[in-house]
Amino acid sequence: MTGTGDDPGGTARGGPQPRYGGRPTMKDVAARAGVGLKTVSRVVNGEPGVTQDTERRVRDAIAALGFRRNDSARILRKGRTASVGLVLEDLADPFYAPLNRAVEEVARAHGALLINGSSAEDADRERELALAFCARRVDGLIVIPAGDDHRYLEPEMAAGIATVFADRPAGRISADAVLSDSFGGAREGVAHLIAHGHRRIGFLGDRPRIHTAAERLRGYRAAMAGAGLPVDERWVSLGPTGPERVRAEAERLLTGPEPVTALFTGNNRVTVTAVRVIAGLPRPVALVGFDDLELADLLSPGITVIAQDPARLGRTAAELLFRRLEGAGDAPRRVELPTRLIPRGSGELPPVTG
Amino acid sequence: MTGTGDDPGGTARGGPQPRYGGRPTMKDVAARAGVGLKTVSRVVNGEPGVTQDTERRVRDAIAALGFRRNDSARILRKGRTASVGLVLEDLADPFYAPLNRAVEEVARAHGALLINGSSAEDADRERELALAFCARRVDGLIVIPAGDDHRYLEPEMAAGIATVFADRPAGRISADAVLSDSFGGAREGVAHLIAHGHRRIGFLGDRPRIHTAAERLRGYRAAMAGAGLPVDERWVSLGPTGPERVRAEAERLLTGPEPVTALFTGNNRVTVTAVRVIAGLPRPVALVGFDDLELADLLSPGITVIAQDPARLGRTAAELLFRRLEGAGDAPRRVELPTRLIPRGSGELPPVTG
DNA sequence: ACCCGGGCTGACAACGTTGTCCAGGCTCTA
DNA sequence: TAGAGCCTGGACAACGTTGTCAGCCCGGGT
Numbered sequence: 001m002t003g004t005g006d007d008p009g010g011t012a013r014g015g016p017q018p019r020y021g022g023r024p025t026m027k028d029v030a031a032r033a034g035v036g037l038k039t040v041s042r043v044v045n046g047e048p049g050v051t052q053d054t055e056r057r058v059r060d061a062i063a064a065l066g067f068r069r070n071d072s073a074r075i076l077r078k079g080r081t082a083s084v085g086l087v088l089e090d091l092a093d094p095f096y097a098p099l100n101r102a103v104e105e106v107a108r109a110h111g112a113l114l115i116n117g118s119s120a121e122d123a124d125r126e127r128e129l130a131l132a133f134c135a136r137r138v139d140g141l142i143v144i145p146a147g148d149d150h151r152y153l154e155p156e157m158a159a160g161i162a163t164v165f166a167d168r169p170a171g172r173i174s175a176d177a178v179l180s181d182s183f184g185g186a187r188e189g190v191a192h193l194i195a196h197g198h199r200r201i202g203f204l205g206d207r208p209r210i211h212t213a214a215e216r217l218r219g220y221r222a223a224m225a226g227a228g229l230p231v232d233e234r235w236v237s238l239g240p241t242g243p244e245r246v247r248a249e250a251e252r253l254l255t256g257p258e259p260v261t262a263l264f265t266g267n268n269r270v271t272v273t274a275v276r277v278i279a280g281l282p283r284p285v286a287l288v289g290f291d292d293l294e295l296a297d298l299l300s301p302g303i304t305v306i307a308q309d310p311a312r313l314g315r316t317a318a319e320l321l322f323r324r325l326e327g328a329g330d331a332p333r334r335v336e337l338p339t340r341l342i343p344r345g346s347g348e349l350p351p352v353t354g
Numbered sequence: 355m356t357g358t359g360d361d362p363g364g365t366a367r368g369g370p371q372p373r374y375g376g377r378p379t380m381k382d383v384a385a386r387a388g389v390g391l392k393t394v395s396r397v398v399n400g401e402p403g404v405t406q407d408t409e410r411r412v413r414d415a416i417a418a419l420g421f422r423r424n425d426s427a428r429i430l431r432k433g434r435t436a437s438v439g440l441v442l443e444d445l446a447d448p449f450y451a452p453l454n455r456a457v458e459e460v461a462r463a464h465g466a467l468l469i470n471g472s473s474a475e476d477a478d479r480e481r482e483l484a485l486a487f488c489a490r491r492v493d494g495l496i497v498i499p500a501g502d503d504h505r506y507l508e509p510e511m512a513a514g515i516a517t518v519f520a521d522r523p524a525g526r527i528s529a530d531a532v533l534s535d536s537f538g539g540a541r542e543g544v545a546h547l548i549a550h551g552h553r554r555i556g557f558l559g560d561r562p563r564i565h566t567a568a569e570r571l572r573g574y575r576a577a578m579a580g581a582g583l584p585v586d587e588r589w590v591s592l593g594p595t596g597p598e599r600v601r602a603e604a605e606r607l608l609t610g611p612e613p614v615t616a617l618f619t620g621n622n623r624v625t626v627t628a629v630r631v632i633a634g635l636p637r638p639v640a641l642v643g644f645d646d647l648e649l650a651d652l653l654s655p656g657i658t659v660i661a662q663d664p665a666r667l668g669r670t671a672a673e674l675l676f677r678r679l680e681g682a683g684d685a686p687r688r689v690e691l692p693t694r695l696i697p698r699g700s701g702e703l704p705p706v707t708g
Numbered sequence: 709a710c711c712c713g714g715g716c717t718g719a720c721a722a723c724g725t726t727g728t729c730c731a732g733g734c735t736c737t738a
Numbered sequence: 739t740a741g742a743g744c745c746t747g748g749a750c751a752a753c754g755t756t757g758t759c760a761g762c763c764c765g766g767g768t
Contacts, residue, residue, distance in 0.1 A: 022433065023513045025754055036718035041756060049716060066509030071489040072435065073754035076426045076723050079376070083469075092455035092665075094448055094648070101446035104472060113486060115437075115469050118458060132467060135425040155420035159377045272649065279652055294448070295626065295649045298633055311446075379724055390748035395726060403746060427724035430753050 024065040033061035044069055075137070083107075084321065085133030086116040087126055088144040095268055095291055095310050096144070099166070102314030103142060110322050112139065123147025134161055140321045142166055142314075148209060150175070162324040166317040168211040169334070176324070178317040178335045182212045182290075185306040185339030186219025187226075189288040190264050192304070192341060194227045197351050198262040198286060202235045202253040204246060204274060205266030213238065216266050216290055235260055246273040254278075254285060261351035262286035268293055275303060286349040288341075297344055304347025307340045378419040387415035398423055429491070437461075438675065439487030440470040441480055442498040449622055449645055449664050450498070453520070456668030457496060464676050466493065477501025488515055494675045496520055496668075502563060504529070516678040520671040522565040523688070530678070532671040532689045536566045536644075539660040539693030540573025541580075543642040544618050546658070546695060548581045551705050552616040552640060556589045556607040558600060558628060559620030567592065570620050570644055589614055600627040608632070608639060615705035616640035622647055629657060640703040646696065656698025666691060 026040040033040070035054060042050050043058040050058075061067070075081045084107050088096045104114045115133055119126035126146040130153060133141055140162040143150070148171035157163050157175070169177040193201050203220045206213035217238065224231050237249040250273065253260050263278075263285060265271040271289030278285045284301075292307040316335060380394040387394070389408060396404050397412040404412075415421070429435045438461050442450045458468045469487055473480035480500040484507060487495055494516040497504070502525035511517050511529070523531040547555050557574045560567035571592065578585050591603040604627065607614050617632075617639060619625040625643030632639045638655075646661040670689060 022753095027754080030718095037754095038718055038720095038756080039716085042717090045756085051716070054716080066513065068485070068489055068510070070430075070491060070754055072426055072429045072491055073723090074756075076424075076430050076725085076753090077755045077757085079723080081426065090455065091445075091458055092452040094451070097448070097451040098446040100451075101444065101472060104445055104470075108471070113469055113490070114471065115467055116458075117462070117468065118455060131422070135422055136467070137424060137426055156422070159420065275649075275652060293649065295629075295647065295653065298629060298653055299649065300654060376723095381724080384748095391724095392726080392749085393747060396747090399726085405746070408746080424724055427753090428726075430723090430755085431725045431727085433753080 023070075024067045025070070026067070028065060029058065029061045029067050032065060033057045079137075081137050081139055082111055083113040083115055083136070083138050084140045084142065084318075085130070085136070085138040086114060086142045086144075087119055087129045087133070088116065089121050089146060090118045091116065092118075093268075094294065095308075097310075099144075099310040099314035102311040103318045106315055106318035106322065110325075119144075119146040121146045123149075127152055131156070137161075140164070140325055142317050142321060143170075144168060145170060145211075147171065148211075162321055164317045164321045164324070166313055174332050176320055176332050176334070178313060178320060178337070180212070180308045180313060180337050181339050182215035183219040183222070185290060185308070185341075186216035186264065186266075187223045188219075188339070188341050189290065189304075189306045189347070190220050190223035191226070192343070192347050193262045193264065193286055193288055194223060194229065196286065196348055199229055199351070200232075200235065200258070200260045201229075201262045201264060202250075202260035203237065203264050203266070204249060204253070204270050205236075205238050206241050206270070208238050213266055220264055241267065241269045241273075243269075243273045246270050247277055250274050250277040254281060259353070260285075261353060262288075262349075265289040267291050271303065271305070275299070283352045284349050286347060286351070288347040292342065296342075299346075301346045301349065302344025304344045305342050307342050309337065309340075312337060377424075378421045379424070380421070382419060383412065383415045383421050386419060387411040433491075435491050435493055436465055437467040437469055437490070437492050438494045438496065438672070439484070439490070439492040440468060440496045440498075441473055441483045441487070442470065443475050443500060444472045445470065446472075447622075448648065449662075453498075453664040453668035456665040457672045460669055460672035460676065464679075473498075473500040475500045477503075481506055485510070491515075494518070494679055496671050496675060497524075498522060499525060499565075501525065502565075516675055518671045518675045518678070520667055528686050530674055530686050530688070532667060532674060533691065534566070534662040534667060535690050535693050536569035537573040537576070539644060539662070539695075540570035540618065540620075541577045542573075542693070542695050543644065543658075543660045543701070544574050544577035545580070546697070546701050547616045547618065547640055547642055548577060548583065550640065550702055553583055553705070554586075554589065554612070554614045555583075555616045555618060556604075556614035557591065557618050557620070558603060558607070558624050559590075559592050560595050560624070562592050567620055574618055595621065595623045595627075597623075597627045600624050601631055604628050604631040608635060613707070614639075615707060616642075616703075619643040621645050625657065625659070629653070637706050638703050640701060640705070642695075642701040650696075651698055653700075655700045655703065658698045658701025659696050661694045661696050663691065663694075 026037055029040045030037045035058060039050060040058055043055050086103050090096060107114045117129040123146050130141060130143055134156045142164050144167045145165060150170045150173050153163060154173055163175055165175055165177040190201060205217055208214045221231060239245055263274055265274045268291035288304045290306045292305045293303060296303040296305060380391055383394045384391045389412060393404060394412055397409050440457050444450060461468045471483040477500050484495060484497055488510045496518050498521045499519060504524045504527050507517060508527055517529055519529055519531040544555060559571055562568045575585060593599055617628055619628045622645035642658045644660045646659045647657060650657040650659060
């Protein structure tokens, strides 16, 4: 009898089930409560000017129908979406995940939802995501750049979508950016190795078109130059950070007639691979890595790192974003957050050859 | 002189700039191109029935005004949002981050965006997030439950929002769920310790109202019972997984007159803390942990774990979700994914007392 | 008896898009 | 040359909500 086939009501009890396919609307609630449309709107939004009795009737109707306000319509009408978009490289990366979470917390504190996506270090995909978020009319956008040309965002920013870049600066446009001090951090890390007696230090980093990678390389060179040490270009390896390439490069640097006695690794993925390679060698190799790692203190030796604070990076970027949304209209700002050297053993090993 | 000629190009120069506050709309584009509104819509959506010449005029106008379709309006009109919501415990948790990413990838393959949020293991916050996503009219919802009563989602599900639960089953409603075999995994892990000679095995887990925690405890008891071993209730510690409590409990189990010789830890956070405690002890303590850890193989001894595959969990849940969205209407399904024991050393240590 | 003010309420337009439907002009055929 | 049929383009309503504004009712002041 209650066939699912031609019975429109389907789910609930009897009563005036509205509109076959969809959900009840304020109009339906109004009809059931015997009030006007706008009165329902007032109740739903907690606006004043509704008597207790009317409000009760409306609330009963809402409960009976299972009404929930359609935010799409609300957004269309009001123009603000109370949502921010975040484009990052990889949601699953242990460096970006805390950043993601920090942005979420700030958004939440401002009553906004978070839409996010991974660019997979692909400029086209970054663009595609950012523009999709803009089409959804996010109020603001935080971008961790994969590409190096962000002019495509100019119309959106001009149209009022606040945009903050994080971890890396924007390319070819002027915009807010929140960065870590990659140059200073790398310089400090390499200087630390030099201070422990190393002269032949390898650098394993990401492709130099990535801003942070270029900065870290610059820091490496600055530290070497500052100590009056030459850099053999064969000690420098830049490229994709997949385990295979990094493994091969690490092995190349650490074997052969004149191996390096220490490695500086440019980010967490590279560090992990390098640690695995070193673990397979008979002699100890000093290592300092950029980015902290969970459990880094439990290895023997512990891994000495230049730690960034990804959560702080995200929080700072999000706070700047919301300040912009609240009207701060001064010139684009560039915030640089400090890094911190955490000595744990691997960076304090003396040079060993052979 | 390029083709754009003297026309106001990108952002904002002269020209018929419409509507002071906002962005250009299809109406503005239509006016500028000298065509009807619907023709613009057709061009934007790649619908047939527009001559090349007209299309060019429209595209020029779009470029000149910096028009981008407002997806809020589109969503309102079409009823589908091409977005899915994901409620999980913590975006930054190394277990959930890959799950998040996997859901994103599947959503992307289906042309949908992802909205997500962290419940922080709080039932109210889970509810708040899920309902906020519903108000945005996500097409589907993936929930990693924090609470144990999901009846609040019934109206939404009845109204057509497909919902899949992941990692833990729904409470008090019937719904799709994708789980790991917590019971079997824990039983196997504890049996592994027993097989290596342990008789006094401690269990450090999360609050038992969390389904996975209860299942893992059940697995522990089953393994002990299966070997005919008694369980001293002082060996079992359930509660919040903050480092302080876990540290105190681990120390309690491992010291005193009759300490346990091995630990089974109920999730990645607990494992990490337990490893730190053990590292501070003079004698070796065998350990098997639920959930894999990055670098677990590099510790000495390596950490033996029961590995789940969080990415697969997310992928499976998302695929099931989209199957539902494409119309699969059969009864709620419960998928259980296997776990895998990865022996690395810590689980193979013999019992040592003292 | 009349008017005024304030508190409630509802009718209506608007947000920007898409689906429906019809008009006009063209080509093709008889 | 007229009629049929196709192609292109536009007018209009609808999606569900909120802002504006006007109307109603009631009590109190004149």
